Amino acid sequence: MTYPDQKLAEQIGARVEAFVRDVVAPYERDPRLGEHGPSEELVVEMRAKAREAGVMTPHILKDGSHLSQRGTASVLQKTGLSPLGPVACNTGAPDEGNMFLLGKVATPEQHERFLKPLVSGEARSAFFMTEPAEDGGAGSDPSMMKTTAKQDGNHWVINGRKTFITGAEGAKVGIVMAKSDEGACMFLVDLPNDAIRIERVLDTIDSSMPGGHSEVIIDNLRVPATDMLGNPGEGFRYAQIRLAPARLSHCMRWHGVATRAQEIATEYACKRQAFGKLLVDHEGVGFMLAENQIDLQQSSLMIDWCADALDRGENGNVESSMAKVAVSEALFRVADRCVQVMGGMGVSRDTIVEQLFREVRAFRIYDGPTEVHKWSLAKKIKKAELARTGAK
Known part of the structure; x- marks a missing residue:
C-alpha cells in the first residue's frame, strides 16, 4: 500500500x-x-x-x-x-507530542512564542500531567488530578505536585495540566520559573532522555490568561488530541531501538562459535533471532495500521491502545532475546544491547501500562456487546 x-x-x-x-x-x-x-x-x-x-x-x-x-x-x-x-x-518525547499538540491547538501568537523554538530544536519542553501516587494524584487516570488552577483577574494561579515529568530539567517550554472549576485546563509556561521547583530527578531504568524524569512542586504559579492553551475545561480533550499520535510515535521510535538490538545480536551470533559451530547454527539461538524478525514485522504492521486510522482523520484511541500493547510487548521480547543470544556480552555494557533492553522495558510502562490499555479495551468490548444485545 x-x-x-x-x-x-x-x-x-x-x-x-x-x-x-x-x-x-x-x-x-x-x-x-x-x-x-x-x-x-x-x-x-x-x-x-x-x-x-x-x-x-x-x-x-x-x-x-x-x-x-x-x-x-x-x-x-x-x-x-x-x-x-x-x-x-x-x-x-515529550517534545514530538508537544509540538503536535501546539500545532493543533495553539494560537498564532503561541505558535511564535512556544512552538517555533521547539521545532527549530533550540528549546526543549516538558508536559506536566502525572502526579505522585502517595498524594492520590493523576497517573494513568487523569481524572484523579489534584493540581488546581484558580482564576485571579487576568491570571490563573496554579498549585500542585507533579512527578515523572520528562525533561523538566533544562526545558524552556512547559505545558501544565491543572483542574479548574470549569474542568481540566492546559497552560503554556516559560521555563525555568521560580514557581516550578524540581525536588529531585528520579533514578529510572532508562537513561536516554535529556533531563531525566523529575518530581516537581508548583507553588503559586501565575500564568496570564493569554497563555492558556485553548479553552477552560477542555484539557482532557486536548490530551486526547496529543495522546494517540504520541503513543504511536513511541512505537515508531522504540521499533528502531529493537531493530538495532536485533542487528547487534545477529552479528554476534554469526561470528561467535560454540560447541563446534556458529551460535546462529544452534537451533535455540537461530529460533530466537527468527522469532525476533517475526515480532519486528508484526510490530511494523501494527504501527502502519494505526497510522492509517489517524491519517483517515479518526481519533485512533482504540487503535493506538492496541498498537501500544502489542508493539511494546513484542519489542520487549525482541530486546530480551537479544540479551539472551549474546549471553554475558548481552548484560555487560561492552555493547549497547544492555541499554537498549532497559529502554524498551520502560516502554511497557510509559504512556500507559499494558494492563491499563487492556482494561480500557475490555470496557469498550463490554459496551459494544451490551449495545448489540440490548442488555443493561
Whole structure:
C-alpha cells in the first residue's frame, strides 16, 4: 500500500538513517551521557550536526506542514536506531507530542512564542500531567488530578505536585495540566520559573532522555490568561488530541531501538562459535533471532495500521491502545532475546544491547501500562456487546 507522501518520507528516512548510524551512534559512549540522559552540552552539539545534515525535526517540513502518520513512521523508526537519535533529530518525547499538540491547538501568537523554538530544536519542553501516587494524584487516570488552577483577574494561579515529568530539567517550554472549576485546563509556561521547583530527578531504568524524569512542586504559579492553551475545561480533550499520535510515535521510535538490538545480536551470533559451530547454527539461538524478525514485522504492521486510522482523520484511541500493547510487548521480547543470544556480552555494557533492553522495558510502562490499555479495551468490548444485545 502506498500513502501520499511515501516517496518523500522514504527519502527523508534514508537521510536520517545515515545520519543516526554515522554521526549519532558514535556518541553512545560519550562521557557526557549520564544516568539522567545526555548533558545539555551534548544535546546542543548533536543538534547542531543534525541542522547541518538537514535532519532537524525531519517529520515537520519547511513550510510547517507535518508528514502523514505513515510518513512519520518511516522517519521516526530511523531516528530510533540509536537511543540518542530522537534527541539529536528532535523527534523524541515529550517534545514530538508537544509540538503536535501546539500545532493543533495553539494560537498564532503561541505558535511564535512556544512552538517555533521547539521545532527549530533550540528549546526543549516538558508536559506536566502525572502526579505522585502517595498524594492520590493523576497517573494513568487523569481524572484523579489534584493540581488546581484558580482564576485571579487576568491570571490563573496554579498549585500542585507533579512527578515523572520528562525533561523538566533544562526545558524552556512547559505545558501544565491543572483542574479548574470549569474542568481540566492546559497552560503554556516559560521555563525555568521560580514557581516550578524540581525536588529531585528520579533514578529510572532508562537513561536516554535529556533531563531525566523529575518530581516537581508548583507553588503559586501565575500564568496570564493569554497563555492558556485553548479553552477552560477542555484539557482532557486536548490530551486526547496529543495522546494517540504520541503513543504511536513511541512505537515508531522504540521499533528502531529493537531493530538495532536485533542487528547487534545477529552479528554476534554469526561470528561467535560454540560447541563446534556458529551460535546462529544452534537451533535455540537461530529460533530466537527468527522469532525476533517475526515480532519486528508484526510490530511494523501494527504501527502502519494505526497510522492509517489517524491519517483517515479518526481519533485512533482504540487503535493506538492496541498498537501500544502489542508493539511494546513484542519489542520487549525482541530486546530480551537479544540479551539472551549474546549471553554475558548481552548484560555487560561492552555493547549497547544492555541499554537498549532497559529502554524498551520502560516502554511497557510509559504512556500507559499494558494492563491499563487492556482494561480500557475490555470496557469498550463490554459496551459494544451490551449495545448489540440490548442488555443493561
